[in-house]
Amino acid sequence: MHTSLLDHNNNENNNIMVLPIVGMGGTGKTTLAQLVHNDETVKHHFELVIWVCVSDKFVFEEIIRSIIQVVTLNKCELTEMEALQKKLGEVLGKKMCLLVLDDVWNEDRQKWDDMRSLLCSHVVSSSAIIVTSRSDQVASIMGTHPPHQISLLNEDQSWELFNRNTFGRGVEKQDEFISMAKSIVHKCKGLPLAIKTIPALLRSKNHSHWFSIVDSDVWKSDILATGIAPALHLSYDHLSSEEKICFSLCAILPKDRLMDKDMLIQLWMANDLIASETRGQQIFDVQESLQGSTYASSLEHEVRYLSLDHVSNDTIATTKEMLAPRPRTILVHHSECMPQGIGKLNSLQTLMTYVIDSEEGRGIDQLKDLNLGGGLSLTELRKVHSAESAKQGNIFAKHNLKRLALDWGGPFIRRDGDEVGTDAEGILEALRPHKTLEGLLLRCSTIVAAALSRVLAFVWFG
Structure with a gap:
């Protein structure tokens, strides 16, 4: 496989080489692909070496977004296909690339043909793709070379x-x-x-x-x-009861995403599953050997949480219908808005992301009386138009917060007339965190950036 990649120079029909690695689960397909991906000779041969975990959903937009993020080392918040394709062309830039597509299940030939055509238009023909899959059919559809079959050990x-x-x-x-x-x-x-x-x-x-x-x-x-x-x-x-319950909480995390150790430990503490960060570190070390288990959800019902995954304005339910009884943790993944009335959840201790909206019951004021800890990301801050509104979030009083991200944009930016408030300095002053904060991330417009240095120096940390 290593030799095939380095010797490849196929210009026929502008088709890039696709090498499938096939075998049942647990045989080492991903391990082999990682060895090739991390090989120094391979890295020097190709101008770009990219790893994307595909898993059971072969979604164009998600794969393109992942490629962009790996190359740029920045989060890609584009949602429109036309914009994604344009950005993909910019980051690949007709370079010689090695793309690893790990854990592919798609057996729809048309989907792959469309993806291959798109990739071929943005890289040179001496580029290559490695595909790992359990399916011989996937290898047949995607491969331009015979699959590398991984056998069981004798x-x-x-x-x-x-x-x-x-x-x-x-x-x-x-x-x-x-x-x-x-x-x-x-x-x-x-x-x-x-x-x-x-x-x-x-x-x-x-x-x-x-x-x-x-x-x-x-x-x-x-x-x-x-x-x-x-x-x-x-x-x-063979896990202890405490470890089993902690492990079960991992079932609410997105599949095939790297676990944020600090976030996971904060979730355990927020749900009263562990008493200290030290104990959390010990359990995390145990769970690293078990991640990916199909048994992760066996005790999921014992944990009080709410996960909002891909929730849109059209499908979101009211707080009374949707929220678990007195949840202590809310995870938000790619949701356009929050349920109304989050502020009534006085038991809430961890809110990983809060998407600010102009609608009643979904504004920054919902955070006022919540005693939040761990990490908090506030997105769509452009919808906060005054210092008075920003003060309603009561951010300074949240002394248990360890990490804070302030984002004036967000993954669902619409051209609906929302603009950053003119009182940028006042808004920033009102969002001042408690002095115990350990980490701060800001993503803002040029208007906010102009006021940022003065506020940081003389108001927040002066």
């Missing part, structure tokens, strides 16, 4: 991998342990990720603990049919 390879990750780390090679270990390896059926997951459970020298792993009912499922699930289920079963 018995010797499986034992070597297991042995390297188990013995010598507090576990001695006693005959009884070796016998049980070989039984476990056999049950993993050559699946690399399963073989690497189980050793974390076997650091104990207790024979009965090892036997409980060997004799577990999860092995009754065919691991080649269910994939990594049995090994992950075992890992999940």
Whole structure:
């Protein structure tokens, strides 16, 4: 694969090379793609090396937006397809690119043909795409070369991998342990990720603990049919009750996104799941080995939260109908507006994003009496037109806030006449955070930027 990428120079029909990596879940497709992506020779050969996780939804706009964000290292808030295509052309700039599309499930040939045509129009023909998928059909549709099939490990390879990750780390090679270990390896059926997951459970020298792993009912499922699930289920079963509940909260986070450790720990604390950030760090370290588990939602109902994902003005419900009873945490992902009456939720402790609107019940005044902690991002601040309105947010009183982002735009900017208020300095003064704030991010217009240095120097931190 490495050689094929570096030797590729195909100008025929302006088609870029597409190399599929195919195999069942847990065999190491993504790991192999990462090795190629991170290879220094590959990085020097291609002008741009880009990684995009596609997953089960093959959405044009999301893939293009992800490419733009990786190349520019900035968030892309464009929503119109025409604007996205124009920006894509700017960032790719007819360069020689390597694009990795990880975890592709799309079997619609037309969608891929359209995406390939778009990419071909913005890169040179010596560019290449690596695709990872579990589906032979995906490889057939997308590939210009035969797929690289990742096979299961044989018995010797499986034992070597297991042995390297188990013995010598507090576990001695006693005959009884070796016998049980070989039984476990056999049950993993050559699946690399399963073989690497189980050793974390076997650091104990207790024979009965090892036997409980060997004799577990999860092995009754065919691991080649269910994939990594049995090994992950075992890992999940051996978590403490506290760790299980914390782990379940991860189910509300967007799929295939990097976890923000600090945000996740703040969510656990806001829901009274843990008592300290130190304990949160310990649990996070445990959960890193389990992320992606299909069992993440098993205890989801025990956590009080509300997730607003892709909620629009047309579909959003009233607070009474939509909000969970006295939620303590609200997550907002790509929502155009907030439910009316957020300010009535006096138990709310964590609000990751608040989208300001001019409508009654959705303005900045809804934050006035909320004792928020962790991180808060205020978007659409251009709809706050006066210092008096900004003061209604009572930002200075929120001494538990650690991070604050003030965004005068937002991902859903419309040309509806909204403009930044003329009293830029007054508005900034009114948004002054408490002195205990640890991090501040501002994204603003030129009008606000002109007043920013004076307010920061003489009002906020003077």
